[in-house]
Amino acid sequence: AQKVTQAQTEISVVEKEDVTLDCVYETRDTTYYLFWYKQPPSGELVFLIRRNSFDEQNEISGRYSWNFQKSTSSFNFTITASQVVDSAVYFCALSLGIGTASKLTFGTGTRLQVTL
Amino acid sequence: SAVISQKPSRDICQRGTSLTIQCQVDSQVTMMFWYRQQPGQSLTLIATANQGSEATYESGFVIDKFPISRPNLTFSTLTVSNMSPEDSSIYLCSVAWGRETQYFGPGTRLLVL
Helix, strand or coil, rough: CEEECCCCCCEECCCCCCCCECCCCEEECEEEEEEEEEECCCCCCEEEEEECCCCCCEEEEECCCEEEEEECCEEEEEECCCCCCEEEEEEEEECCCCCCCCCCEEECCCCEECCC | CCCEECCCCCEEEEECCCCCEEEEEECCCCCCEEEEEEECCCCCEEEEEEEECCCCEECCCCCCCCCCEEEEECCCEEEEEECCCHHCCCEEEEEECCCCEEEEEECEEEEEE
């Protein structure tokens, strides 16, 4: 069975600091997707990024960057120059197979608090 | 991505009653999912609802407790039956857009007294 571990329960940083959220996954399947979602205090779940198991290229989108390493089964998420609006719970998730949506297995989430 | 709405956004219910949650999408989608997020917890899949077939339930969830309807490609309902305080959660529907990525509705916050 697949599993996603987010060891960091809560992180507090001061605005403009960089912060990395860790995600480690377990699966015996060779084809899968990895996701990051953001859940702000309002409660909705916002999709941030998807990577498939064949694509280990790191990705940067504005202040966000993602580091996918199959060798360590990790898919870490870095926010550069954090802002108060980044305060939220961030979930890493895994789904099996390629080309179709399937059950998402979520980690327990990391609560990020950014203060002034 | 699709625009997803849920009704009600929140509700307070008495134990023993049932609540039906609606999920509406502005585009036709094949796959819809229902998740539960208990207070302070992560999300757990309840069932997958594909139009034209019976919903597929995950281990620990049964149709008698969480009946699901999927009458067309833009709409689904989840009923939480015979509620107890342990059912207090956020219930979220999601749709598969572009086949691989799930986008979530705003959620329904349920409190059972």
